[in-house]
Amino acid sequence: MSIDVKAYIESGDLHRFYTCAQWLRLRAEVLAEDKYECQFCKDKGIYMRATIVHHINHVRRHPELALSKYYIDDNGDRKRQLVSCCDKCHEEQHPERMKQNKKRAPITKEQW
Template identity: 50%
Template sequence: MTKQQIDFVRDCIANKDMHAFYTWTPWEKARLDALKLDKFECQHCKTKGKYTKATTVHHVNHVKQHPELALSLWYEDREGKWRRNLVSLCHDCHEKEHNYRKKKKPVTEERW
């Protein structure tokens, strides 16, 4: 990502305007790239042997904690291994991913 792109994401976070991020053309392109890579299939459901259409792309490294990775399909972990940062999920799996440690109502900001 360029410095300008990172600054844009940080501004979205600071202004509590994640809608601006999720409707931003570079994010829409990155999202589509992830969905195509995963053949529009939910990757969590797929590991359980069932097919579910992916409707959401999950940031493994959450945007608010890692704005520099907001558009990155891959990231390098602490051991130097490359891992997926953007993962295609169905709505239910995405909600579970965000709420698995919390007992809260759905908070997914990406609603479109």
């Protein structure tokens, strides 16, 4: 059964994609292939346990790659699309999320 990632994005329910059986199987497969090691930390010579599988080409911009382990870049080279990573590295890959999570300074003294 094929899932329609574009429909999930359009409906604002991308969570359905991340809980579907196809994604969960692929996610487990990628984590196992990477031996549950964060690939970004590993590139720096550090060992950190991976808990997340990151889409290099973000799902919202490239839904056609949502269930692909690899993609072909502009030079025709085969690259990893799904990469195991730790929480910290995943947050670094999504700087747009960090802006959302920052607390705002109170506008007035009453807002604390």
